Amino acid sequence: MKRLLSLILAAVMLTSFAGAIPVFAETVAQGSCGESLTWVLDGEGTLTISGTGEMTNYTWSTHPSWYDYRNSIKKVVIGEGVT
Numbered sequence: 001m002k003r004l005l006s007l008i009l010a011a012v013m014l015t016s017f018a019g020a021i022p023v024f025a026e027t028v029a030q031g032s033c034g035e036s037l038t039w040v041l042d043g044e045g046t047l048t049i050s051g052t053g054e055m056t057n058y059t060w061s062t063h064p065s066w067y068d069y070r071n072s073i074k075k076v077v078i079g080e081g082v083t
Contacts, residue, residue: 025046027043028041029069033055033056033065036051036053037049037052037055037056037082039064041066041072046075046076047066047077048076049082053083054083
């Protein structure tokens with residue numbers, strides 16, 4: 001009985017704080033762009049590159065793996081460890 005009551009109380013508390021919980025955009029696509037780097041494109045059009053080290057040197061003929069999503073990208077965030 002105590003366990004059920006605890007679960008109900010937890011559910012009520014979570015729903016009452018729903019406005020205070022940050023909502024993260026869902027991932028549309030993701031991949032790698034270097035030996036220790038990854039990229040994520042979210043549903044709001046933010047491309048985030050994170051990790052540490054050097055990014056792959058893309059050329060005119062070797063497109064980055066997010067190339068197919070280029071028209072959806074509205075914002076780019078490059079992490080501190082990316083070179």
